[in-house]
Amino acid sequence: MNWFTKTFSSTVGRKIVMSVTGLFLCSFLVVHLIGNLQLFRNDGGAAFNLYSDFMAHNAIIRIMEIVLVLGFVFHIYDAVVLTRRNKAARPVDYANNHPEENSTWSSRNMGxxxxxxxxxxxxxxxxxxxxxxxxxxxxxxxxxxxxDNLYLKVVQSFQIWWYVLIYVISMVALAYHLIHGFQSAFQTLGLDHKKYTPFIQKFGVAFSVLVCLGFAAIPLYFFFFV
Incomplete structure (x- = not known):
């Protein structure tokens, strides 16, 4: 177990964990968005409430929730550790090195x-x-x-302008986070190739924008049209 601990506590090992957990969380976003799209059905929230009840009481889903929480914990913890290591290894501030010439804004502001x-x-x-x-x-x-009428809770929450604003801003942040993280994950896992990398980059941007637009549309719809 000593080699295992050393491998996954190293910078490379932590980047691998970040990549794997990040891609796993991307799959969660897709599933979560598909479920939330039930909110747009014109049935008074019946479909969404049935979906929510299923998610709350299905044994397999409850187990997956534990896996999801662990994914978030590992992803966040490794992000903090890697950020600290990068700062320690780079005492000269980015501003003095003109980072905009060789890196994107999102890559410099992932923290x-x-x-x-x-x-x-x-x-x-x-x-x-x-x-x-x-x-x-x-x-x-x-x-x-x-x-449980979770649909009513959604309607009430998305009538509050500041909560809707926080939600939309957070989805913009998530989109930028995903755009860089998606490509970075494939690169870290050694799944980059001059033939396929351009497609991965385009797919990552499309995935990030469409998923986050889907989530952002929900509070905007309830705030303006319900």
Whole structure:
């Protein structure tokens, strides 16, 4: 186990963990967005509430939630460690080295983008996940069965302008974070090639923009049209 610990505590090892967990979290975003698209159905929130109930009580989903939390923890922890190591290895500030000539804004500000996303995640979980899992939601009857009305919580939350603003800004930050992180993950895992890298870059940008637009559209829709 000594070699395993040394490998994954090294800079290269931590970058691999960052890449794997990052790509795993990308898959979560897709699944989460598909579920949230139920909010657009014109059924008074029935489909979304049924989906939410399934997610809350399905044993496999609950196990995957633990895996997801571990993915977030490892991703965030390794990001902090790598950021500190990079700063220690680069005592001269970026401003003196003209980084804009050989790096993107998002690559130079992944720490800032990650912090914005983390703050949003805490707010988001407190506002939706905690009531959904631990009570505090009103009930709604669907086909003679009572369910937690998470849809009503969504409607109420997205009538608050500052929460909608925080949500949209966070999705912009997430898009920039993903655009750099997606390409970087493939490069770290050695999956880059002069023939395929341009496609990976374009796919990463398209994926990042479309997913984040999908999430941002939800609060904007409820704020302006519901």
């Amino acid at each position: 800032l983008l990650g912090t914005v996303i983390l703050v949003f995640l805490i707010i988001h979980l407190w506002n939706f996940f905690v009531p959904a899992r631990f009570g505090g939601l009103e009930g709604v009857v669907i086909e003679d069965v009572e369910y």
